[in-house]
Amino acid sequence: MNYSDDFIFNNNGRELDVLEALRPNSNLKRLTIEYYNGNCFPNWLSGFHLPNLVSLKLQSCGLCSHLPPLGQLPGLKELSISRCDGIKIIGEEFYDNNSTVLPFKSLEVLIFDRMYGLEEWLCLEGFPLVKEIFIEHCPKLKRVLPQHLPSLQILEIFDCKMLE
Secondary structure (H helix, E strand, C coil), X not given: CECCHHHHHHCCCXXXXXXXXXXXXXXXXXXXXXXXXXXXXXCCCCCCCXXXXXXXXXXXXXXXXXXXXXXXXXXXXXEEEECCCCCCXXXXXXXXCCCCCCCCCCCCEEEXXXXXXXXXXXXXXXXXXXXXXXXXXXXXXXXXXXXXXXXXXXXXXXXXXXCC
C-alpha cells in the first residue's frame, strides 16, 4: 500500500479509516505500508488477522508514535521498519505481552533503518530464530539488543552515535 501525496494532503485526516477498512485477506504473505500518515496502525495488523504474513515493511509512516503487536504475527520471518520518525520507544506493545503466544517465534531478519526519532528499544523478549539484525541511521538510539539471540549470525549497527 502506497499513499500518494494527493491522498495525504486531501483526505482530511482519514488515513486510518481507509487503512482500517481494507481488511486484507488472511492468506496475505507480503505487505508493505509506505507513506502512511495516520497516527496509528490499523487493528488488523496483528497475528489474528494475518496468520500467514511472512514479510512486513513499514516505511515512511511518520506520524505513528507506536507499533502494533507485531510479535504476534506467527509466520513473520522478515520485519523492516524504516523512516517511522514518530516512534521514540519500541516497548511492550511491540511484543504483546498480554498474549500467551511466544512473540516473534518465526522472525529471522529484523531491520530498523533511518528511525531518526527512536531513542529506546525495550527488549523484553529474545528472538529465538533471528539470524540477522540491522540497525542503521538511528542517531538518538541509546539502548538496544535483546539478551537471547541463539541463532544470530549477522549483526550490523551503523550510524547510531548515542548507542551505549
